[in-house]
Amino acid sequence: MTKVTVSKNLGGEIIKLSATGHAEYAALGYDIVCAATSAIIQTACLGLTKFDCCEIKKSDGNIYIKVCAPTTQNQLILNTMMLGLHDLQTQYPKYIKIKEETK
Numbered sequence: 358m359t360k361v362t363v364s365k366n367l368g369g370e371i372i373k374l375s376a377t378g379h380a381e382y383a384a385l386g387y388d389i390v391c392a393a394t395s396a397i398i399q400t401a402c403l404g405l406t407k408f409d410c411c412e413i414k415k416s417d418g419n420i421y422i423k424v425c426a427p428t429t430q431n432q433l434i435l436n437t438m439m440l441g442l443h444d445l446q447t448q449y450p451k452y453i454k455i456k457e458e459t460k
């Protein structure tokens with residue numbers, strides 16, 4: 358199962374995200390849930406690195422994003438990413454779990 362943890366500040370702005378693990382929907386290389394999760398998050402990372410300040414760390418099956426300072430632009434990118442991830446979780450609840458916390 359892929360686990361996504363999203364941290365928001367008291368204003369509801371996304372300040373951190375981590376995604377760990379493989380969905381295990383299918384064999385490695387054929388896992389559409391893992392591929393979709395990766396595509397959604399990687400596309401958000403492209404937008405964040407092009408337009409905004411953030412820290413991104415990637416390793417096999419894991420990603421960590423930390424926003425330097427919430428802006429309108431990075432929140433639009435991150436909230437759009439979350440729409441995609443929530444939709445994926447609705448379709449494949451056994452393979453992706455999203456946890457949201459306020460800090």
